[in-house]
Amino acid sequence: MSIGIGLMLVLFEAKFLATGDAIYEKATRFWLSIFALVFGMGVATGIIMEFEFGTNWASYSRYVGDVFGSALSAEGIFAFALESGFLGILLFGWNRVGRKTHFFSTVMVFLGSCFSAVWIVVANSWQQTPAGYHIVGEGLKARAEVTDFWAMVFNPSSMVRLLHVWTGGFLAGAFFVLSVSAWYLVRRRFEPIARPMFKAALVVATFFSLFQLFMGDRSASLVARYQPAKLASMEGHYDSFAVADMYLGGFVDNRREEVKGLKIPGGLSFLVYHDFKKPVTGLHAFRPEDRPSQVNTIFQCYHLMIVIGMAIIGLTLLACFFWWRKKLFDHRWLLWAFVPGVALPELANLSGWFTAEIGRQPWVVYGMLRTSDAFSKQVRANQIIFSLILFLVVYALLFVLFIYLLNKKIVKGPEEANLRQKYLQSPLRDNPLLHAGRP
Amino acid sequence: MPTFLGIDYNFWWFLVFGAVLSGYAILDGFDLGAGCLHLMLRKTDSRRIALRAIGPVWDGNEVWLVIGGGALFAGFPVAYAAIFSAFYIPLMIFLVGLIFRGIAIEFRDQVVHERWGRAWDAVYCVSSLVISLSLGLVLGNVVEGIPLNEEHEFAGNWLSFFNPFAILVAITTTALFMLHGAIYLLMKTEEQLFRRLNEFANSFTILFVICFVITTVYTLIYLPYLNTSLLNHPVWFIFPLLAILSIANVPRRIRMGRYKRAFISSTATIALLLITVAIDVFPNLVYSRGLPSNSITIHNGASSTSSLHILLIIALIGVPLVATYSTFVFWTFKGKVHVDEGQGV
Numbered sequence: 001m002s003i004g005i006g007l008m009l010v011l012f013e014a015k016f017l018a019t020g021d022a023i024y025e026k027a028t029r030f031w032l033s034i035f036a037l038v039f040g041m042g043v044a045t046g047i048i049m050e051f052e053f054g055t056n057w058a059s060y061s062r063y064v065g066d067v068f069g070s071a072l073s074a075e076g077i078f079a080f081a082l083e084s085g086f087l088g089i090l091l092f093g094w095n096r097v098g099r100k101t102h103f104f105s106t107v108m109v110f111l112g113s114c115f116s117a118v119w120i121v122v123a124n125s126w127q128q129t130p131a132g133y134h135i136v137g138e139g140l141k142a143r144a145e146v147t148d149f150w151a152m153v154f155n156p157s158s159m160v161r162l163l164h165v166w167t168g169g170f171l172a173g174a175f176f177v178l179s180v181s182a183w184y185l186v187r188r189r190f191e192p193i194a195r196p197m198f199k200a201a202l203v204v205a206t207f208f209s210l211f212q213l214f215m216g217d218r219s220a221s222l223v224a225r226y227q228p229a230k231l232a233s234m235e236g237h238y239d240s241f242a243v244a245d246m247y248l249g250g251f252v253d254n255r256r257e258e259v260k261g262l263k264i265p266g267g268l269s270f271l272v273y274h275d276f277k278k279p280v281t282g283l284h285a286f287r288p289e290d291r292p293s294q295v296n297t298i299f300q301c302y303h304l305m306i307v308i309g310m311a312i313i314g315l316t317l318l319a320c321f322f323w324w325r326k327k328l329f330d331h332r333w334l335l336w337a338f339v340p341g342v343a344l345p346e347l348a349n350l351s352g353w354f355t356a357e358i359g360r361q362p363w364v365v366y367g368m369l370r371t372s373d374a375f376s377k378q379v380r381a382n383q384i385i386f387s388l389i390l391f392l393v394v395y396a397l398l399f400v401l402f403i404y405l406l407n408k409k410i411v412k413g414p415e416e417a418n419l420r421q422k423y424l425q426s427p428l429r430d431n432p433l434l435h436a437g438r439p
Numbered sequence: 440m441p442t443f444l445g446i447d448y449n450f451w452w453f454l455v456f457g458a459v460l461s462g463y464a465i466l467d468g469f470d471l472g473a474g475c476l477h478l479m480l481r482k483t484d485s486r487r488i489a490l491r492a493i494g495p496v497w498d499g500n501e502v503w504l505v506i507g508g509g510a511l512f513a514g515f516p517v518a519y520a521a522i523f524s525a526f527y528i529p530l531m532i533f534l535v536g537l538i539f540r541g542i543a544i545e546f547r548d549q550v551v552h553e554r555w556g557r558a559w560d561a562v563y564c565v566s567s568l569v570i571s572l573s574l575g576l577v578l579g580n581v582v583e584g585i586p587l588n589e590e591h592e593f594a595g596n597w598l599s600f601f602n603p604f605a606i607l608v609a610i611t612t613t614a615l616f617m618l619h620g621a622i623y624l625l626m627k628t629e630e631q632l633f634r635r636l637n638e639f640a641n642s643f644t645i646l647f648v649i650c651f652v653i654t655t656v657y658t659l660i661y662l663p664y665l666n667t668s669l670l671n672h673p674v675w676f677i678f679p680l681l682a683i684l685s686i687a688n689v690p691r692r693i694r695m696g697r698y699k700r701a702f703i704s705s706t707a708t709i710a711l712l713l714i715t716v717a718i719d720v721f722p723n724l725v726y727s728r729g730l731p732s733n734s735i736t737i738h739n740g741a742s743s744t745s746s747l748h749i750l751l752i753i754a755l756i757g758v759p760l761v762a763t764y765s766t767f768v769f770w771t772f773k774g775k776v777h778v779d780e781g782q783g784v
Contacts, residue, residue, distance in 0.1 A: 040545035043498060044538045050508045054523025055530055058592070061523075065516025066742040070749045073513040076506040077757035084502045085761070088495030088768050097771060108764075136743070140590065145743040376524035378593045387531045394535055398542065405549050 001346070002042050003117060003166065004173015005035045006110035011200055013103050023193050029094070030193075030414035031177070036091050037409065041402050043084075045395065050076075056384070060364055060374035066145045067133050067152055068123050075119030083112025114166060121165050125158035127365050128356070129226045135368075144368070157222045164215040168352065170208045171312065171345040175338075177201035180410055182338035185329060193414050195329065198338075202323065206316040212309060217271070223359075224272040227366060228281040229291040230359035233298040235259075235268045237282045244268035244280035249303055252296040257283075259299075292361045301354040308348040315341070441744055448747040449737045452514040453721070455754050459510050461713045463503035465619075465706050470497040472620020474540060474567025475613060476639060477560060483553070485633070486560055490544060492627040492776045497544060499765060501537070513750050517591050517740035518724040522577070525585055525593030529573050529600060536569035571613040576600060579608030582716055583662060584726030587733040591725075591740065604657055611650035615712075618643035618689070619705045626698040627776050637693065640701075644690050651686075655679075658719075664726065665719040675718050682711035 009031050016024035050072070053061050089097060089105040097105075126132075132151030133144045146152055181198035184190045223231045231237075236252035236259035237244045246268045250261015266276035273280075283291050292298060315337060322328045329335070364371040441448055470493040480486050511519045523530060543563035547556055583604045586595040621640040625633055658665050669675055685707040692701035720726065724740050727733035741747065 036545065037549075040541060043501075044541045047501075047505065047537055047541075048534045050505055050512075051523060051530055051534060053512060054508075054519050055527050056524075058520035058524035061512060061520040062516050065512055065519065066746040069509065069513025069516060069742065070746060070753065073506070073509040073750060074753050074757075076502065076509040077753060077761060080502045080505055081499070081757075081761040082764070084498040085765050085768050087498055089771055092495040093771055146746050146749065149749045376520075376527075378524050379527050383527050383597075386528065390531060390535065394538060398538070401542070401546065405546065408549070 001169065001172045001176060002035065002039050003110075003113045003169030004171065004345075005031060005038060005176060006106075006113050006173070007170050007204065008173050008177050008201060009035060009106050010110050011204070012197075013106050015200075017099055017103055023196060026193055026414045027197050030409075032091065032094075034176075034406070034409055037402070037405055039087065041398065045398060048391070055387075056376055056379065057364075057374050058376035058378070060369065063143045063369055063374070064127075064365060066143060067126060067130075070146065070149065071119045071123040071126070071153070075116050075123075079112050079116030079119060081112075083109045083116065086112070117165055117169065118162060121162045122153050122155070122158045124356075125161050126152055126155050128161075128360060129156040129158075129222070130365055130368060131155035144365070156226055157219075160215065160218045160222055164212070164219050164352075167208050167212045167215055168345060168349040171205060171212065172342075172349060174201045174205040174208065175312075175345050176342045178205060178338045179340065179342040182335045182341070183410070184413070186332055186335050186339065190413050190415060199323070199328075202316060202319055205312070206320050209309070209312040209316050213313065216306070216309065220271060224280075227360065229283065229286050230298070230356075231268075231272070232281060232283045232285075233292045233295045233359055234302040234355065236295060236299050237268060237280060238284050239279075240282040240285045241279050242282065243277060244272070244282070246271065247299075247303065249307070250299070252299045254293070254295045289362065292359055294358055294361070298355055298359045301351040301358070305348045305351040305355060308344050308351070312344055312348070441748070443751070448744055448751065449741050451751055452510075452741070452747050453717075453724075453737045455751070456507065456510045456514060457713065457717050458758075459503060459507040461710050463500075463507050464709050464713060466500035466503055467497075468616045468709060469493070469620045469623040469702075470500055471540075471567050471571050472616035472618065473624055474563050474620070475571055475617045476621060476636075476643075477564040477567070479635070479639060483556060486556075487548065488628055488776050489624055490547060490563075492624055494544065495772050496769065498541070499768065501541070510750070510754075514742055514747060515724055515735070515737065515740045516742060518735045521587065521591055521593060521725055521735060521740075522581060525595075526577050526580070526597070526600070528597055529576060533570060533573040533577075536566045536573065538566075539563075540566040540570060568613065571616050572609045575609030575612030576605050578612065578716075579605030581725055582608070582665070582720055584664070584728035584734075586729050587725065587727035587735070589733055591727075591733060591735050604654070604662065607650060607654045607657060611647065611654050614643055614647040614650050615705075615709065618647055619702075619709065622689070622693070622698060622701045622705050625693070626702055627774075629775050629777075640693050641690055644686065648686060664731070668718050668721060678711050678718065679715045682708050682715060685711060 009028060012024050012028045012031060015021070016028055086105040086108040089102065090109050093102060093105065130144070132146060132148040132153075132155065134147050135142055136145050137143055177197055178201045181194040181201065184194035185198065220231070223234070232244075235244060235247055236250070238257045243266045245259075245263040245265050247259065248262045248264070250259055250263070252259050269278045269280050270276050272278075283295070319328065319334060319338075322331060322334065360366055362370050362372065364374045443451060473489055473493055477486060477489060480489055508519075511522075539562050543559045543566060547559040547563065550556075580600050580602075583602075585593060585599075588594040618640060621636050621643055625636050625640065669679075685704045688704040689701050689708070692698070692704060722736045722738065723734045724737060725735040727735075742750070
């Protein structure tokens with residue numbers, strides 16, 4: 001979501017710089033304060049990830065450190081440093097630097113967050129479609145060593161998945177702006193600011209929801225080629241000699257190896273081969289220990305993601321239609337539909353990640369290292385339970401705080417973003433000691 | 440063994456990692472230190488100013504920890520895996536500390552209510568202490584050595600981490616950070632509000648020196664393996680010597696009111712102490728107590744040459760880049776923090 005709000009910030013601030021219109025200044029400052037909250041939460045909850053590789057997945061770390069480590073290091077030194085460095089100016093420098101410098105900082109933070117997605121998607125994609133490596137050693141001491149850095153970076157799936165992830169982020173941000181603007185519009189508050197915010201976000205949302213459909217299709221083709229077990233799980237397809245159906249929704253019974261649902265016969269075959277009649281590799285082609293066991297979970301997550309994706313396209317196109325008819329803000333039911341809209345891309349992004357990661361099981365590096373061989377052998381179960389409960393409690397607390405503060409900011413709205421009343425009334429402002437010795 | 444300018448890649452990466460670690464200690468050291476002493480500031484306005492002094496820069500400082508972790512993971516994955524899984528519980532507590540410190544800084548002024556502010560002040564202080572102490576504890580244990588088996592994995596009990604040396608190092612680190620943080624605050628604020636900090640700074644200096652002396656004596660008596668490098672190459676005694684000189688310089692500069700110079704001295708102290716530690720442990724990364732042959736060194740714990748080669752290139756491009764724009768950001772916020780300045784957006 002930081003990536004998405006970052007994009008909207010860049011757009012709003014650019015418009016402000018170009019037109020000098022106070023409306024865009026207020027929009028920018030409002031979303032900056034929301035961004036601060038979201039980014040802060042992101043840093044707080046995300047910092048654990050880098051440590052988790054070592055604490056919980058020590059065997060994995062030893063196995064892939066040679067390959068994966070350089071991607072992670074690049075993320076740290078190029079992306080995190082960039083976004084965190086300029087964040088200071090972004091949030092605290094409005095009155096300190098010129099408009100152009102501040103805009104530059106906004107762009108740098110946005111680019112930093114995008115660039116950080118690059119490296120983490122490269123690393124995760126290497127786990128899905130490994131490339132540019134060779135295996136050294138055997139048994140317990142086996143590890144992957146990098147042979148070609150660029151082959152590792154541009155492994156078969158990284159670029160497509162990167163675009164897919166970026167677009168998911170842009171949609172999350174755009175829909176967040178749409179939600180908040182729609183809320184203001186139905187409550188008839190801040191209308192002069194909410195209308196342009198809504199329109200700008202609608203353009204972004206419409207474009208990227210259509211683009212995401214295209215990227216999704218490209219991703220599925222990659223999965224078909226490189227991770228056939230995952231593809232088979234996504235649609236609950238077992239028999240390798242049968243034509244594969246595409247489901248609009250349903251339920252997979254893994255024990256009976258049956259799917260019950262609404263289907264397009266041969267739909268998956270068509271997706272993969274552009275031929276409704278061609279068989280697709282099924283789960284039976286793999287030994288049970290080499291294919292995912294949670295087939296229904298993968299099926300549901302995958303379909304949830306698609307259903308939401310389609311819903312988003314429908315909703316945004318409908319809104320665009322009314323905009324063209326100049327009746328966009330006349331239909332309150334449409335605005336109400338957008339208010340909870342922020343949940344849609346977030347749910348879709350999460351479902352997508354679940355599909356990707358659960359679908360890759362039992363492998364942590366597809367075809368090379370099993371998840372069951374990757375965990376830290378020296379860490380005991382009670383330690384893991386301790387940390388699980390600890391973080392469950394901490395994250396729950398953080399979530400409550402997040403919602404509370406977010407709500408406060410939204411209720412306060414963009415008009416008062418410039419005012420920091422408590423500081424103007426600070427008792428020390430007129431303290432003579434403060435002025436002693438100053439010219 | 441491929442070399443660059445006559446030094447092999449493994450040694451280079453040891454230097455890079457050490458530099459990143461020092462950078463982290465110097466940068467996050469001052470905002471952690473400022474956090475540790477936060478509750479010593481009594482007035483709400485003093486606390487707000489102290490937070491505003493570190494507000495724009497603390498996140499960028501913390502990134503060096505992430506970069507350091509990444510550098511360890513990438514260059515010395517065996518050491519990374521061993522240390523992080525061995526110190527599981529202490530690291531989890533450390534992470535919770537990190538989370539709450541960041542949250543406390545960002546959230547403190549979001550609600551204008553006295554109890555809210557005071558609660559988050561306490562969280563900020565306690566979490567800063569937790570972070571500093573656990574960092575010192577991990578450092579102390581890694582330096583002194585932990586029991587490792589033939590697969591270079593931890594073979595002990597995590598309760599053994601609370602031993603005298605590690606606790607000493609934890610307290611020494613925290614004292615040094617508090618001194619460093621106090622000087623930073625003195626540098627960034629108007630002196631009238633922080634007369635007390637002046638007194639704190641001197642107390643922290645004394646506290647640090649005492650801890651440092653005890654730690655050094657303990658090392659000389661009980662940890663012979665750490666002294667071999669220095670005793671074999673006495674010329675390297677210059678580093679601890681310079682460290683002592685720079686810490687001695689601090690109270691002098693504070694008395695003169697030259698806070699920038701005091702800050703440079705405390706920065707130098709941190710760097711020189713870490714260099715001394717590096718000399719002490721070299722070539723080990725994680726010494727194995729009991730069975731030294733199981734130690735993880737910069738050679739047996741490292742990535743392949745090709746990986747180190749890539750990493751060195753990344754570092755060569757990345758570090759100057761980060762240094763450049765970080766300098767720009769610090770420069771943007773140069774000067775004293777004022778109470779009537781609008782904070783953030």
